[in-house]
Amino acid sequence: MLPLKNLTPPKNPFFVSLGMRQWIDWILHVDKHLRELMEAVGAPWLYTILFLIVFCETGLVVLPFLPGDSLLFAAGSLCAIEGSPMSIWVLWPLLIVAAILGDAVNYWIGYKVGPQVFRSESSRWFHREHLDRAQRFYDRYGAKTIILARFVPIVRTFAPFVAGIGKMNFFKFWFYNITGGVVWVTLFLFAGYLLAKVVWIQKNFFLVTIGIILLSVVPIVWELWQEKRRRALESDSLGS
16 A cells, blocks of 8 residues: 555644645635745746646545646646746646656556455545546446546546556557546646636636636536436335
8 A cells, every 4th residue: 555644634623624724725726826836946846846746636546636627727827927937838748748647657556456445345545435436437438538537526536546447458548548638738738828818817817716626526516416316216216
């Protein structure tokens, strides 16, 4: 198992609540915090930090809570600031590589240790409901899940893991992995880069972030509703 003891949250409810509020604030104001990071550590280190966040969010199945879509959008907008030391043409291929490598590592972890984890009803690091949700997504869309899941938080992190568990054909996985990684990064990064020049976007970036997050969770809400509806229909059929 991965050595993640240092990531264990404190048991004191006050510190848990404080940490959660800080994390939510970081996500909702990701543009502001990225700008602060750029000023504090400089462009080279920010490139590294963004690479690691994207890699970990897609590559480590225990970190599905890291920002994805909104982070890419904010990073693209950061490159659009006049005089910014960040270059979209450096960041673009860098984050594509991070996304592709992340899914590849996640697939490998699922291939090696996934079956044991999936059989376990409870785990300290893996939430069974997230695995089941990714599995249902995979059952519905097949190998295309590797592409589609790029745009669904949580499922994005667990989809390559489930593909590894199912021993998905290696070459097929790489085809969908590369395609999904390129499309996902390109869409959100350049959307942020181009729309950041719109005055309304500049003044209301917080609302844009909220909108991206809400749109991202729509597929999850839809999937949960479908599952609830399916169970209700099964219950009615058994009752009759």
